[in-house]
Amino acid sequence: MDKPRLQAAILIISDTAFQDPSTDKAGDILSDVIAIDGNDQWDFTRRDILPDDVLAIQRAVTRYCDGEDFVNLLITTGGTGFAVKDNTPEAVTPLLHRHAPGLVHGMLQASLEVTPFALMSRPVAGVRNKTLIVTLPGSPKGAKENLQAILRLMPHACQQAAGGDSRELHTGGVKKLEEDAGVSGNKRQKHHHDDHVHSHDHTHNHGGHVVPKAHTRPEDRPISNDPRAGPTNRYRESPYPMLPVEDAVDVILANSPAPETINMLVNGLLVGYVLAEDVKANDPVPAYRASIVDGYAVIVSENGPSTKGMFPVASISHAAPGEIPTLQRGQIARITTGAPLPPGANSVVMVEDTVLRSTTDDSQEEKVVEILTDQVRADENIREIGSDIKAGEVVLRKGEEITAVGGELGLLASVGKAEVIVYRKPVIGVLSTGDEIVMHDRTGPLQLGEVRDCNRPTLMAAIKGWGFHVVDCGIAKDKPGSLEKHLRNALRNLDVIVTSGGVSMGELDLLKPTLERSLGGTIHFGRVNMKPGKPTTFATVPLKTNDGNPATRLVFSLPGNPASALVTSHLFILPSLQYSSGKQGPHGLPRVKAQLEEDVRCDPKRPEYHRVSLTPGPNGLLHATSTGGQRSSKVTSLRRANGLLCLPAKEWTAPKGEVVDALLIGGL
Template structure:
């Protein structure tokens, strides 16, 4: 069988090699094995080195397995023993969607034939998305033995993991698979093995391929807790890898739907949309030669005769439409700003350069006017046809925003556009969750344990302020049925759902399991290395629209604490909405330099987004003043907050006067 060439990657997990890559010996050995023993089925071998750190391991594994450029096979080496810092199984196992215990057994068996100490290894193997992951020992000898034991089987496994047709792959039976892989079973030497293989052949002959099925063990479950299992079975530590803010935003943008072009009438509903095509003028602006001053249309002689003198006023040209008589030599016509130039006229004299000599008998009209200057030139004070906009000229470009300032809307109206093609703006639903949450405007006093819902009004105000339509989906209780019902109802009617609460480690934090288990969604990240907002969750849910077409809806599940919810909405929800609305360039809040008005202490463990009030100072810089205590539940920290300081992970207090980065959330 001609197998397609596959992508492999090697991840070395070692503090020592991370500090000094020259100390790594296993990487080169594994690369050579793939090149020599890989039967020319591997396209390339990528390589990375990370320290013995769970988050670093998980972050790199996710990068190799998630997204369009995934590798078919990811091999890790190191960290599978019993040493205190051997954390590879603990880092990798929660990321695996389907475990492969057979590969683990095969590797251990191969090493066990060499030394009994092979039993001291703790490998794991399995599939994440379309990538097969295998963890090998850190010793070059042990890693080599383990990889050689399974390498020839890997192309077949990777093809299946990537979605290959199992019926075609197994059409020749086990013996054909062994021949293609270049391996031999022991069935020709051991009779009971022959019987075993025959049973497999029989299965394949009937076209039924036996695959592992998920069980109730934690390693076989979806990554989230099973809400039916009760508090004693919940995770004590989040199984989700910790992503940086930058990594999380990149994932959000990668998974957000591409902009959809629609036709919209040229009126106030256009404000906030981005154009999906260039806009050309059908007609020139102005469409006729017009005066740019109030005065008198005249005929300037081509022979240079002066305009100075006394002239009868033959007609009047107003900006209002109407018939205009042809001007004859020796006559002038009164004209107003913007009015069309009478046929025959070729210049306009300002009213300031004239005096009235006589009027009609009824005193209502000018009869004779004297022009006091002889300096007027041909085409003076005239706006030519198309001098503002030429016919066919591109007046607005694809990606331009129709702003509330009004200039773009006025421009479209001036060229007679009835409708234009723009990108559709997504509709967002907002939902609060929690048994303790009650309506903020409820009349009766709070009972013990109740909390007024401030997140939903806050998030809805922010989303409206960004220029998007928002739908209120109320409060869902911490019960699987209630939460699922609210989410299903919202998914049918909006493009994006923003929830708050229910994403931490409590037994009633049901957002993640409901999204995965009940709605068939995919959680792309469940933790972000930031303060506030660590448990922020982003997921996609596939469904079919009312007309049967497939669609993907986004769900942003934000933390329940008010500051966390607002900060994470600006950092993650806003860029997604801008992307799907067709905004070009950088997405998210504007970043700028600000000067501190006071000392601000950094967090030594997580990057912090510190709420501040930004004002302009006398030195032209924006000055930042902290809004007070930054605890994520502290609502007062949101008062007057129009900016977020971007503070690094550091044992450091930024002094007053220091220049730091900040994100602008609102007007200054």
């Protein structure tokens, strides 16, 4: 089968090159790389030079990615460093619909084999609509190294992004894919395992650099404690590596299901959903020539008599449906704001420019009105057909959310939309685990060791507050059969399951082994470098739906302590739900700056998310007040908390008045 022709474009992002294109070197080098190493599959659309300006970059990206004439691959070079003007990642990231962290790791790995300074680059990669976007450094050498590391894999990625049949593309397995791309996984594996013999060619030969591959066997990878082994043989340390928060979020997004589309009626239930396609007006708004003032419809002629003088009131036009008599020359018609112009009228005189001269015999209606001005011109005080919205005009764009403010719903209604296509929202179930957990509303005193379940109502309230449908899955006991039964029931009917408790190192912490050993799930991470919330676990479980189709469910297993559970839900569950419901990135909590109202001590070992109350201050900054002791079991630390301070892991007390980063978890 002939190799498909793919379209590629390059954006050179540099203030210097924008002012003097002759200074651009990276563009020619990247063009040569694609021509030489591109396996004869690429056609160049064009090459643009842009300044280091976020808006200019975003306009160029959307021009190449949106619409029917999209390019398959859009490469940017420049603006990925730490300089003040380096804005490319900030410009591109919000436009991505799906992130591609594997490509980022592959590029960095390739450059790291050349220089440690590769870590000074901030590349991003991902898909917008059907276009794969990759950001390269501005250094011609670095840009070349990065592109050569991934170029051979790009045709396959671009075909999938453009909607190619994955089953057909994967025919023959990974070996066939590697053969078609001209790459091999053996070189990388040999480099790491054959007594460190450096047989890898560090020159940029065709296919020399490939995306990083796994270097461990599945049986050697971390796996949860076997509850059948008993307490004497359980792990004394967690087998799971401790991921940074940012990496954990990347893993979650990479494994979150892509948004699905559904049809919904235009009514109040639409609030919170994201449009899956552009919405065009069925009708013009207004649909008729309408008055914008209360007054009188008149006939103005450039060559005829003045409108000044006495005129009989021939008819009335209200903002209500009905036939209106044709206006004759020499007559006027009383008209209200928003009412249609009578046939024959071509202007409106404001009531303020008139005087009533006589009434009907019953004194109920106007008979003769004097117009006091001769300055009235044709088409004055008239809203033309389609002057607000033209028929066929796009009124809402794909990716826009229908908010509770009401403007989007009103707009849809005004243009005659009864139904729209939106992205389906995931349905989430919340399950508490533990022999010690009892219903919060159970009457009578607690027995020794019992704990009222506050996590489930807390997490359900948070998820509902984000705008998602949440289901109560009850309480599962610390027994393999009970936990597995609850999870299987939830997995059959829900998209995402959130559990709390049972993820630490005790012999009765059964979440991880139940997910891996009983349900055949994959634990993508089992620890996160943060405080509170270190044991947070994220897993996916494959299954078949009731109609026999394969599906994947997400499981977020949160720590049992209340503060840990709530903090980690905001940091990890929210981004996944936003992505799968079609919301535009970046996903997660809004980041703000906050000034401390008191000294706050940092944890020397782990980054901390300190619960605070954020309030607007007179200096324009948000002011942060700690909610008190931050022990993860302390429920009172959640009261009045609408923000999380992002504190670094260091021996340091942030002084009162210090401005630090914070995440908004509630309204101000």
